[in-house]
Amino acid sequence: MEVVLPTEWVAPSIARDWVRRWLTAHRWSPAHRQDLVLAISEAVSNSVEHGYGISANDASRFVLDPSLKTIEVYGHVITNRDGVRRVEFTIRDYGRWTPPAALYPRRGHGMMLMRACTDEVIIDHTPDGTTVVLRGRPLPRPPLWPV
Amino acid sequence: VIDLIEVTMLGSPGLGILRDSAEEAVRHRGYLPLRVVVDENRPVVRPIEIVGLDHILALYHSVDHALTGDDLHA
Numbered sequence: 001m002e003v004v005l006p007t008e009w010v011a012p013s014i015a016r017d018w019v020r021r022w023l024t025a026h027r028w029s030p031a032h033r034q035d036l037v038l039a040i041s042e043a044v045s046n047s048v049e050h051g052y053g054i055s056a057n058d059a060s061r062f063v064l065d066p067s068l069k070t071i072e073v074y075g076h077v078i079t080n081r082d083g084v085r086r087v088e089f090t091i092r093d094y095g096r097w098t099p100p101a102a103l104y105p106r107r108g109h110g111m112m113l114m115r116a117c118t119d120e121v122i123i124d125h126t127p128d129g130t131t132v133v134l135r136g137r138p139l140p141r142p143p144l145w146p147v
Numbered sequence: 148v149i150d151l152i153e154v155t156m157l158g159s160p161g162l163g164i165l166r167d168s169a170e171e172a173v174r175h176r177g178y179l180p181l182r183v184v185v186d187e188n189r190p191v192v193r194p195i196e197i198v199g200l201d202h203i204l205a206l207y208h209s210v211d212h213a214l215t216g217d218d219l220h221a
Contacts, residue, residue, distance in 0.1 A: 016156065034190050041158050056160055109159035109198045116197040 001075035005044065007052045007095075012044045015073050023087070026077055028139060035117035036087065036136050040073065042110040043091040043132045047071045051095030051130050069094055080138075086119070087136040094129040148213045150184040157191045162198055169204055180205050182213040 001022045005011040016037050023033045048054050052069060074090040114121045120135040149165070151157070169181040183204045185192055195201050207213035 012158070031189065034193070038156070038158060038190070038194065041156070045158065045160070109162045109194075112198050113159060113194055 001073070003073045005071040005073065007048060007054065007069045007071060007093075009048060009054065009056075011048055011071055012041045015044045015071075016041050018073070019075065019089070022075060026085075026087075028087070032137060032139055036089070036134070039114045039117040039121075039134050040089055040091065042113050043089075043134060044071055044073065046110055046132070047091060047093035047095065047130065050098050051093035053095065053098050084138045084140060086138045089134045089136075091132040091134070092129060096127070097125045097130050148182045148184065148207075148210060150210055150213075151191050152184055152186050152188065152209075154188070154191050157194045162194055162200060165195075165200060165204060169200075182207055184208070184210050184213050 001018065003015065003018045005014055019037050019040050020033060023036060028036070048071070049056060051071075070093075072090075072092045074092075075087060077085055077087050079085050111121070114132075114134065118134045119137050120133075122133040122135075124131045124133075149168070154161075165181075165183065172178045172181040181204065184207050185195070186208055195204070195206075205213075207216070
């Protein structure tokens with residue numbers, strides 16, 4: 001899965017729709033799917049808010065040069081030899097990270113949600129942008145036919 | 148009373164509003180605590196539990212209960 005999102009507040013919602021459909025097509029269970037949709041939504045929200053500095057109260061603002069400023073979401077399924085599957089998502093932005101504390105001293109739910117909904121969260125801030133990797137929890141192999 | 152029964156997705160912005168509203172209600176003397184209506188809807192209940200808001204909010208299963216009855220902690 002590969003989606004390029006605009007840097008506006010509609011981005012988390014577009015990401016949720018894509019991830020939900022993609023995981024459904026890959027027969028992910030509803031509970032796992034909901035957790036991953038939430039985790040990715042939070043990562044994309046962080047990119048809009050902390051990467052590109054668009055306030056949550058400023059729903060109308062967007063970055064004027066869409067060719068440079070995007071949020072990319074990649075997803076791929078990793079299947080182990082024993083048939084156990086997991087999914088890995090990468091969320092990338094090209095903004096300048098503003099620490100949450102500078103914007104809202106009392107926020108911080110996003111990280112908590114991402115950690116609770118995945119096996120692993122890896123965040124890499126560089127001057128050119130932020131990359132977040134979300135590793136989903138393993139899912140047993142689905143039956144080859146309905147049982 | 149906030150009714151979340153029809154809500155399909157709850158993320159950090161919504162959780163922040165719930166927490167701020169609950170604390171706002173507590174700060175005003177004479178106001179009742181904020182009451183929040185949730186059912187078994189996992190995409191709403193789970194985020195509330197993850198961030199621990201279930202310990203702060205008065206949760207009810209229906210608007211009727213929120214207006215008259217005891218909350219889910221009782």
